[in-house]
Amino acid sequence: MIIVLKPNTLQEEIDKLSIFVKGKGVEVCPIVGTEVCVLGLVGDTSKIDCSQLEANRNVARVMHVAEPFKKANKIFHPEPTVIDVCGQKIGGDKLAIIAGPCSVESEEQICEIADEVKQLGAHFLRGGAFKPRTSPYAFQGLKYDGLELLMEARQRTGLPIVSEIMSTNDLDIFEREVDIIQVGARNMQNFDLLKQLGKTSKPILLKRGLSATVEEWLMSAEYIMSGGNEQIILCERGIRTFESYTRNTLDLSAIPAIKELSHLPVVVDPSHATGKYWMVEPLAKAAIAVGADGLLIEVHNDPANALCDGQQSIKPKLFGDIMEKLRPIASVVGREL
Ligand code: PEP
């Protein structure tokens, strides 16, 4: 971190500021010019509150040299993280495909979809039991009964299950019964939830917030990691932009950006990114081409009657076709499917 002081700042003020930052455990290297003095801070600056420094009337500017995320940073962990979930790996050479309905609706529905996606090559089964709906009048999920049905589908197919947690009240059951705990876009900055998940032992699928920058997203991963749980899978699911044709705008550039900044695996959700079932295929292909470690795709056996997100859900047949079309793309970028 670099602090640029205003021209002609008194030595006495420079000394006071130096003592203040040294008190935070970092070293101060002053560079004194004829008019301007710059303080270089060396060491772990993560505990320094930038806005506190900017509030000092002698400070002209504060600049970051290093990123504020540490545990998620590739600099301190150059090897890519590979997460092992019940023997299935996320982040290695093999792409991870997570498929299933937006929400669990009935035993028949989840078991039929689970059988089909398993047979067509999915590695994980997704299904929402607790649904974060925009309207309080919309279907809110089967809740604990939905989790039970997901467990039954896992038992049947052997597919590990992925489901979204909404409340810290449900931590125990999710830690016990769910293989990958999903944090939805709307909860990406629910810091209390993130801190609690830091104490759990299950991998976390952390979706990007609706309007979150890449740095904010990685800082949310940092919240979980700083609590001790370093098994994070990032998920790009589209961001809010001025464009309204699609539900969101898939930020494909976030994938190489994450690969540059972090060692964490990152998957793409083309379903929520576009909100249109017919856009899932082209964007799934693009996601693999730009280096995503996998995909999260909404698959429903009867999209027209789905209780949630039918418009963006593909039928099992199309899911199978897409899987076949992804194989050559995966092989061109050195991945396996
Ligand atoms: C979901 O995965 O069904 C979901 C609600 O996603 P998001 O949090 O990305 O909107």
Ligand code: MN
């Ligand atoms: Mn959904």
